Structures are given as C-alpha cells and as structure tokens.
Amino acid sequence: MTPASQIGTGDCLLDSKIKEYLHWNKDNEAEREIIALTEANDIKTLSNLFLKRLEFGTAGLRGRMGPGYSQMNDLVIIQTGQGLLKYLLETVIDLQDTGIVIGYDGRYHSKRFAELTAAIFINEGVKVFMYSQVCPTPFVPYGILKYNCSAGVMVTASHNPKEDNGYKVYGKNGAQIIPPHDKxxxxxxxxxLEPWVTSWDTSKIYSSTLFKDPLDEVMISYYNIIKNNTIYPEVNKNTIIKFTYTAMHGVGYLYMVESLNAASFKSFIAVEEQKNPDPDFPTVKFPNPEEGKSALDLSFKTADKNGSTIILANDPDADRLACAVKKRTGDWHVLTGNELGALLGWWMIHAYQVRNPDEDLSNVVMLASTVSSKILSTMAKKEGFQFEETLTGFKWIGNRCEELTKKGKIPLFAYEEAIGFMCGSTVPDKDGISAGACVAEMAAYxxxxxxxxxxxxxxxxxxYGRHITDNSYWICHDQETIKNIFEKLRNYDGKPQTYPSSIAGGKYAITSVRDLTTGYDSTKIDNKAVLPVSKSSQMITFTFDNGLVTTLRTSGTEPKIKYYNELCASPELQDVDALRKMLGEMVLAIVEEFLQxxxxxxxPRST
Structure with a gap:
C-alpha cells in the first residue's frame, strides 16, 4: 500500500489536504480507505472528501460516517469539539464550573464521538456530565437545566439512515442553538483544526474528578415530573387499553417503560424485533416512524397478535413520537403530526384546567412552526390562550419558550408537524418520551x-372547524431554476414586490402574503415580517379568502421545493368530501400556476 508521504493525485491542493488529514488522523481504518482511493486515483471521491467540509449549522453537524473532512469521523469530531470549547471559553465566564452535558444514541461510533468530546473538555479543566449509556435526546436539554450547565452535546443522527451520524449542540437555556452562534x-x-496533543486521549475521562454520570439523578427527577403531571393515575392503572410500543431499533425502550410506569400504567407490549438499540436498523428501510405504515409494519403485526388498539413509536433517539389507532373497522389509522398536535393541544389545556380550576388561560401560550397546522391558533381564539408561530425547527420553538417564560408566560405546549411535541416546559425541545405518557393518559381518559x-x-x-392538509414536494436539482420560481412569485406583475392575487382564474382570492426570504408581510402596517428572515432560503406563505394557508419553501438539506397546504374551514362546514375536493382543486392550481x-x-415526489 502506498505510504502517505508518497501520495500524488496530480492536484496540489487535493494532495496537501489528504496529507494533512493523514498526518492528523489516528484512525487506521480511515487511513486504509483513503490510501485505497488514492491508489485507484478516484479524484472525484477524494475531492468531495477533502476539498469540501461538513459545515456547522443550527442543527450542529449531520452527515455520512467515513474518512475525510466532509464526513463524520474521529478527526472531524475532535476539530468540532475543540472549536466548540474555544467558543464557549470566549463567551461563557464560568464554563469550567458550570460544565457541559453530553449524551449519545446507539449508532455506530456515537459513544466514541461522545468520549472524544468529553476528553477535550475535561483536559481543559471543564466539568463534564456524560450519560453512561445511550439516552434519549431530550435528556441532554433536561440535564443542562437541571445542573445549570452552559451547553450540551447530543451525538445522534435521529432518524437518518444507518450510515449517518450527527452532533447536536444546545445552549445554556436548554434549547438548540440559533444564529449567530452556529456561524x-x-x-x-x-x-x-489541528488536534491538540491531549484531544485523542480518552483513557482518563471516567476516572477524572471533572467527570460525572448524571443518569441516575436525571432518571429520578425527570420521571418524578411525569408522575406529578399525571392527573388520572387510577384511570391509567385500570385501563383496558393495550398499548404496543416500538423503539425503532433506537434508545427509547427502557425510557418509555419508566415513563409509562411513572404515569401508573401497566407494562406495554414491545415490538421485540425493534426493542433494543441496533445501529443497522435491520427491519426498517428508514428508521423514521413519520414514514407511517411502511415503518410500522412490525408494530401492526405485534398489536394485532396481542389485541392491542394503540401503537406508540419513537424514532431512534426518542425525541419524536408517532401514534397509530385501530379503527372500529379493524384497520389502522396512523395519526399525522398535525392530528396528534391537535389532540395533545386539547389534552394539555384539559390537564391544565384540572390542575388549575380557578385560573383562566390568558397567560398560557401554545406554539407551532409556521408549516404546521393552524389548529392551535383556531383553538386559541375560542379558548382564550395565546398562540405563537415560529420558523420551522424546534430550535426556534425552544428559544422562544425561554423568552416567554422570562416574561412570566406559561409555554404549555408546542409542536411541529414532523411529529415533534413539547408537553410542558421541562424540556425546551421535542420530547417523545414525555409525549408518550401524555398520549397514553389521554387515550385512557x-x-x-x-x-x-x-x-x-x-x-x-x-x-373548531376542520383543518385539512395536503403537503408534498417537487424535486429540483438546479438552484437557478428554484431561484427563478420564487423570484417570479415576487415579481408577478413584472414589478418588484407584486405577488399573485388569486388562483384558478380568480376563483380563489389571496388575502395576504408573507415572504420570509425578503421580510415582506402584507398584514403589517409597515409591511415588515415579525418572524426572522433568511435570505439564504426561500419561503413564501399565501393566505386565501376561504381559509386556505399555503407555504412554499426550499429544503435546507435536500434538492426539494416543499409545499404545505391547509384548509382551515369554519365549524359550519363539515362536509369532508366537499372540503377535500376544494383543497385538491386549489393545490392543483397552486402547483400548476406557481411552480409550473x-x-x-x-x-414529482412519486419518482
């Protein structure tokens, strides 16, 4: 095999980057892969690995595992940990005393990446609270608040394919970081970038006086909160409902057992094949319960075999929750994120009023991302609580909840349509474990x-009126085409900031437009949007006179133009078929006229 010193691809910059990586790297397997690629003279692959770099964003890092600067591996994790530590030392006065919380899931190399991060912080005198076994992602933000730490890291790729891993960073408020911290x-x-001498040495982290395993203490306090928030323990204890649960080969099983025990439920039926962490995810094509029936096939079989009528499912890091209900016809209905959001919104109000019978709801706030259903907004107008909309992503929800709490408000519930739910403010992030207990108790009641x-x-x-959705996407690999589509919508009459006023030949009128790429909002006196603006992504929302709200946006990680359509009908309109026909006609017109x-x-999505 070619020695690293003799590497020569003919590209000076590429050769220098490969040699630099191999000089810093201490992973023998990575070195063998790189040498094999150079011997094969695979310039395209080598260029992608060494001339590009995984960029730290508001979700931290996430990507395929393997050698090179553009993938997740020991060296990239060390560089990331060193950069994070230096940033925190510059911005947090008492970092060494307050420390950092670290958790990891069951994917390949997750524990290794967590240990490397812990070593970097401990070797610089910073206290580290690192869980001694795989844990749910919500335990990291919870731990930050419990121990008053300055930051947190969760090593997870959530529901991504098995080849991926990730590195999610939280701030001292327990929420995922937002700009400008990411940049x-x-x-x-x-x-x-150059590894410090001590960064590779993980041998002493567990014996260090700066190391603490928070698992036992967190288990006690976290589940005490679930127990104290349970309002019908006797109902739960005696329910005839049989729950089936799947951890989707992730970390959730042991933690959901404790969650339902804390809420006084008897044991549930586990999908045995998916019960324990398995980084190969052998029984599912995609380890994501949001995929619906294709990901829940084994859950249906287990539930049917055991006479169970409700399925609860976590994604592999247990921050998301899916739920399926057996209908009286005998087939299964997988609740969408919006349907589950409506149910949990109702439940959280019900539970709050049971606990606080003499208080009104004027100080209570519920939140949802801008592409989620407007059902909470509709409920708020009738019930008297406050509703707020945020940008897509729980990082925005979590940080806004902290701001509301400081103002004396009560963030009672928040969700996004991608089956992420925050029940209460114990964890300022989506939490599939506590949400599971809430759904189970609601069902039992x-x-x-x-x-x-x-x-x-x-x-x-x-x-509150039917809220019917139709969400999908189109694939487009040409960024210039995507830009032109959105620019045409902003210059619809050939003049700047003139948007469409109707669709379907004037049949459906547009009453308002919000453009979070340019910061325009026609509903505001000064035409300036309240929500944060991002010029690097495309996002326009149209509201129609019949209650339809349509958002067109680009994906931050995939070559997609996504569209979200929700028809928010008045309570008087209950003809589902007629409403779906109207929605279908409008969506077809939007696609044909706006996206062309x-x-x-x-x-199209189907191909």
Missing part, C-alpha cells in the same frame, strides 16, 4: 367515556 462556532472550528383518539379528533374538528413543474422540469 461563530463554525469560525472557531476553522481556527482550531377518553376510553372511560367510550371514546377513541379518532373520536376525540372528530369532536375537535366539529368544535412541466416548464421548470421538476421531478
């Missing part, structure tokens, strides 16, 4: 009245 951390990483979760959802729609897929060469 400043990225700058610090680039200023600290409704069962005492002869109602299912689907029955209750129907009641909610009859009370044939003209722009867009690829």
């Amino acid at each position: 400043l951390i990225q700058k610090s990483i680039l200023n600290n 409704l069962e005492t009245m002869g109602l299912t979760l689907i029955d209750k959802l129907e009641e909610i729609y009859k009370t 897929p044939k003209k722009n060469g867009l690829i």
